[in-house]
Amino acid sequence: MQLTLREMRRFRVPLLIWVTLSVVAAVAGPFGTLNALGLGGRFLYWGTIVGCSVGLGIGASLLANRFLRLGAIATWSGFVLLFSITVHAINSAIFHEMSGWENWLYLLAIVGLVTTAVQLLIWAIKPTPEVEAEIQDTFMLRLPLETRGALVRIEAQDHYLNVVTARGNALILMRLSDAMAEVSGRGIQVHRSHWIVPDAVTRHRREKARDVLEMVDGSDIPVSRSYRKAAQDAGLF
Numbered sequence: 001m002q003l004t005l006r007e008m009r010r011f012r013v014p015l016l017i018w019v020t021l022s023v024v025a026a027v028a029g030p031f032g033t034l035n036a037l038g039l040g041g042r043f044l045y046w047g048t049i050v051g052c053s054v055g056l057g058i059g060a061s062l063l064a065n066r067f068l069r070l071g072a073i074a075t076w077s078g079f080v081l082l083f084s085i086t087v088h089a090i091n092s093a094i095f096h097e098m099s100g101w102e103n104w105l106y107l108l109a110i111v112g113l114v115t116t117a118v119q120l121l122i123w124a125i126k127p128t129p130e131v132e133a134e135i136q137d138t139f140m141l142r143l144p145l146e147t148r149g150a151l152v153r154i155e156a157q158d159h160y161l162n163v164v165t166a167r168g169n170a171l172i173l174m175r176l177s178d179a180m181a182e183v184s185g186r187g188i189q190v191h192r193s194h195w196i197v198p199d200a201v202t203r204h205r206r207e208k209a210r211d212v213l214e215m216v217d218g219s220d221i222p223v224s225r226s227y228r229k230a231a232q233d234a235g236l237f
Contacts, residue, residue: 018054022047036095045094052086062202065216080115084108139182143170151186152200152217154179156193164217190223190231204237211237 025046033042060079064072084107092099140148149167156176187197203214211223223231
């Protein structure tokens with residue numbers, strides 16, 4: 001399957017991280033791999049380890065974004081468990097002295113501490129939903145306080161709008177055209193009843209000759225013919 005332009009953009013940074021960390025680790029040979037493996041072996045070993053970390057990390061991040069705090073914690077706990085098991089299996093196959101429960105528990109603790117530290121750092125420097133919404137203050141003031149956050153999508157429902165944000169959703173009495181005027185520049189209209197934020201799209205698929213966008217909130221948004229070019233120009237497919 002060919003990658004769309006948007007998917008290529010999303011994977012550009014993870015790919016760069018994978019290549020950079022793999023090369024650095026292979027050359028430096030940390031954790032005793034400098035003496036235990038040749039240069040080619042270190043490239044293969046660290047490329048696999050870093051690749052597993054980046055791949056599982058992307059999956060965990062996408063999944064965690066769908067949940068509130070407890071769900072995100074459970075998701076990252078699953079990442080720690082799965083990644084530590086994967087690395088332990090690789091180490092056991094290559095370095096027999098690193099097999100056994102004690103080595104896995106030690107690895108589990110290290111992965112857990114590093115993951116926790118990284119997530120705490122991200123949490124500390126990440127703007128709050130209110131800060132992210134500052135440029136949309138006029139529109140955000142229309143929403144209940146508990147749902148004010150980064151916009152995901154807006155859906156017209158008769159005379160009301162269902163506004164979905166990173167913190168939930170709310171119904172407000174307003175026309176879609178007026179709402180789009182207040183959030184101009186933040187997203188695009190893909191259907192006469194749907195306005196979305198491109199960064200909140202997780203996947204594009206074709207269904208019965210129709211284009212459908214899957215959103216971070218789990219919804220499927222149709223793309224009508226009249227707005228298909230705008231969606232393409234935005235790199236959504």
